[in-house]
Amino acid sequence: MSERYFEDLKPGDRFKSGTYEVSEEQIISFARKFDPQPFHLDAAVARQTMFKELIASGWHTAAITMRLFVQTLNFAEGAIGLGVDELRWLNAFKPGDVLQVETEIADLRLSRSKPAHGIVRFRKVTTNQRGEIVQTMTASALVLRRRE
Amino acid sequence: MSERYFEDLKPGDRFKSGTYEVSEEQIISFARKFDPQPFHLDAAVARQTMFKELIASGWHTAAITMRLFVQTLNFAEGAIGLGVDELRWLNAFKPGDVLQVETEIADLRLSRSKPAHGIVRFRKVTTNQRGEIVQTMTASALVLRRRE
Numbered sequence: 337m338s339e340r341y342f343e344d345l346k347p348g349d350r351f352k353s354g355t356y357e358v359s360e361e362q363i364i365s366f367a368r369k370f371d372p373q374p375f376h377l378d379a380a381v382a383r384q385t386m387f388k389e390l391i392a393s394g395w396h397t398a399a400i401t402m403r404l405f406v407q408t409l410n411f412a413e414g415a416i417g418l419g420v421d422e423l424r425w426l427n428a429f430k431p432g433d434v435l436q437v438e439t440e441i442a443d444l445r446l447s448r449s450k451p452a453h454g455i456v457r458f459r460k461v462t463t464n465q466r467g468e469i470v471q472t473m474t475a476s477a478l479v480l481r482r483r484e
Numbered sequence: 485m486s487e488r489y490f491e492d493l494k495p496g497d498r499f500k501s502g503t504y505e506v507s508e509e510q511i512i513s514f515a516r517k518f519d520p521q522p523f524h525l526d527a528a529v530a531r532q533t534m535f536k537e538l539i540a541s542g543w544h545t546a547a548i549t550m551r552l553f554v555q556t557l558n559f560a561e562g563a564i565g566l567g568v569d570e571l572r573w574l575n576a577f578k579p580g581d582v583l584q585v586e587t588e589i590a591d592l593r594l595s596r597s598k599p600a601h602g603i604v605r606f607r608k609v610t611t612n613q614r615g616e617i618v619q620t621m622t623a624s625a626l627v628l629r630r631r632e
Contacts, residue, residue, distance in 0.1 A: 370547035372554055373562035385561060386598075394565045395550050399518035399543045406521055413533060414521035417542040423568040450534075 339412035341482045342454035345441045353404035353437040355465075358392060360431035366396040391428040397435070397471045398423065401462045404437040415477040418455070423473040427464070434465040442474065446481075453478040487560035489630045490602035493589045501552035501585040503613075506540060508579035514544040539576040545583070545619045546571065549610045552585040563625040566603070571621040575612070582613040590622065594629075601626040 360379065367376035371393035375382045379390040409415065429435070443457035456479050462471040508527065515524035519541035523530045527538040557563065577583065591605035604627050610619040 370551045372551065375562060395547045399547065402543050403518045403520065406519060414523060417573055419573065420571040421569050423571060425565055425567065
């Protein structure tokens with residue numbers, strides 16, 4: 337797949353990622369390392385909570401979203417994350433769910449401090465196999481410009 | 485350590501976490517799974533980039549921040565993440581760096597839809613062993629109220 341540069345994007349462009357299925361084992365393994373809370377760690381305990389079953393950490397969803405984004409956009413030398421706003425977890429993400437990310441180009445501008453780069457603002461929507469929205473965010477990143 | 489409830493917090497309260505040191509191997513392992521970009525994957529390749537050395541994924545920083553937060557605040561039945569704003573990565577996080585999180589209670593209110601819970605807004609600042617700010621964010625979560 338060819339590498340993408342800043343000049344290859346325009347506002348309103350949309351990119352649909354591949355898919356990513358997550359097992360109960362992966363959800364528990366992520367939670368043990370990074371988000372050791374009862375509803376992420378143990379299906380039996382999770383049944384006693386408001387979720388009624390095991391759910392993945394929101395940070396696991398965010399990390400999988402990054403993977404799907406990186407593979408889809410494939411920026412030359414990578415996209416350097418600057419920040420994220422309006423990150424929202426709207427529906428629980430459970431074992432066996434299959435995630436997919438749609439990325440829309442919200443805004444493009446040149447970087448004042450890094451002339452080789454542009455700044456891209458992305459709107460990312462992560463859905464499950466039933467089309468329910470699991471997560472939304474707006475993210476900004478430095479992306480390489482084409483050399484003259 | 486005793487469990488914390490909504491009523492145990494007041495605006496302006498601050499909590500300092502323990503520390504978390506990350507190896508080159510852990511940075512590469514996280515990046516292979518979730519953020520496979522050249523400057524996160526391979527120290528030799530990273531030397532050719534603007535960072536001059538291997539750096540961790542911002543999502544790895546965010547995940548470690550969650551772990552340090554969860555262990556420090558220790559909410560009864562956990563804190564249910566609703567969303568995050570103003571997530572910013574201000575300095576690179578490199579192999580051997582030691583992270584620590586300071587959490588400030590920004591705002592507290594009762595939940596209208598979930599009477600057993602309150603909504604807490606946290607301001608979290610993640611620093612390294614040199615006191616440099618690696619990441620900042622504002623996060624909202626549902627936290628259990630004490631039963632009468």
